[in-house]
Structure formats: structure tokens, C-alpha cells
Amino acid sequence: MGITLAAAAVVRDDTERFLLVLRAEQPEAGRWSVPGGKVLPGETFEAAAAREVLEETGVTVRIERELGTLDRADGRGGIYAIHDFAAVYVSGEVVAADDAADARWFTAAELVTLPLTRDLIGALIRYGVYP
Known part of the structure; x- marks a missing residue:
């Protein structure tokens, strides 16, 4: 219980695709999301x-700017305070690792066809990074 500090990155490449991970663990296992996790x-x-991007996808990124902060239930009575950042791809081949079951690049049009974590599209719109 309590508040867990977390960070995540909305990663785009030079063709404007989004890097997403398929969550392997709760909360929201089996849904696509941006890579992220607990702050050490x-x-x-x-x-x-x-x-977290490197651990979950094998990709190195450059953080550009903070997008905002979201609070999400952790499924155990606590809250994740997630600080979201815009990031750009620098190098590396996408390979799912750590707690990601899969990791892939998707176009903005493809995002709406995926089982996404709760309000991911809404957050991307509010942050001004989608479409």
C-alpha cells in the first residue's frame, strides 16, 4: 500500500511510430503500454x-521532456505515481525483456486496434503526442 514512484517513456522513432510493450505482469497483464517502471x-x-525502456525493450532513448504525471491503482490498494516523458529512439534492436512479454513499434493508426492499458490513448492525446 502507499504510493510507489514510477516513470515511463512515450518513445517515438524517426517515422513517428510508438514503442510499446505487452505487459506480462499485473496490473493490466496482456495489454500494451509504454515502457516504464519503478524509480530506484x-x-x-x-x-x-x-x-526502464532499455530493460524492457533493449532500446536506448534520449529523454526530451516531461509530459505529465498520472496516478494509477497498483491492484493491491496502493497507487503508482507515474511520471511520463517524451523520448526519441537512439539505438538498439527491439527485444522484449524484463517484465515485458513482447515489445514492438506501432503506427498511430495501429494503436487503436490494440488491447491497450486503461486510458493510454487519452493520456497520449492530453499530452499532445497522439496522433
């Missing part, structure tokens, strides 16, 4: 977002 002690939110 002493770590900045930006560093945590970049680390």
Missing part, C-alpha cells in the same frame, strides 16, 4: 524512464 532510490525520474 537516488534515481531521477528521467533516468528511471530511460533505464
Whole structure:
């Protein structure tokens, strides 16, 4: 219970595709989302977002700017305070790892056909990064 600090990155490549991961664990296992996870002690939110992208997808990114913060239930009575960042692809081949069952690039049009985590499209619209 309580609040867990987390960071995530909305990663785009030079063709404007989005990098998403298929969640392997709860909450929302089996749904596509942006890569992210818990902030480690002493770590900045930006560093945590970049680390989580690398751990979950094998891709190195450059964090560009903070998009906003969302609160999400963790499924155990607590809250994740997720700091979201815009990031751009730098290098690496996409390979799902860590707690991601899959990781892939998707166009904006493809996003609406996927089983996404709750309000992902809404958040991307509010942040001004979709479509």
C-alpha cells in the first residue's frame, strides 16, 4: 500500500511510430503500454524512464521532456505515481525483456486496434503526442 514512484517513456522513432510493450505482469497483464517502471532510490525520474525502456525493450532513448504525471491503482490498494516523458529512439534492436512479454513499434493508426492499458490513448492525446 502507499504510493510507489514510477516513470515511463512515450518513445517515438524517426517515422513517428510508438514503442510499446505487452505487459506480462499485473496490473493490466496482456495489454500494451509504454515502457516504464519503478524509480530506484537516488534515481531521477528521467533516468528511471530511460533505464526502464532499455530493460524492457533493449532500446536506448534520449529523454526530451516531461509530459505529465498520472496516478494509477497498483491492484493491491496502493497507487503508482507515474511520471511520463517524451523520448526519441537512439539505438538498439527491439527485444522484449524484463517484465515485458513482447515489445514492438506501432503506427498511430495501429494503436487503436490494440488491447491497450486503461486510458493510454487519452493520456497520449492530453499530452499532445497522439496522433
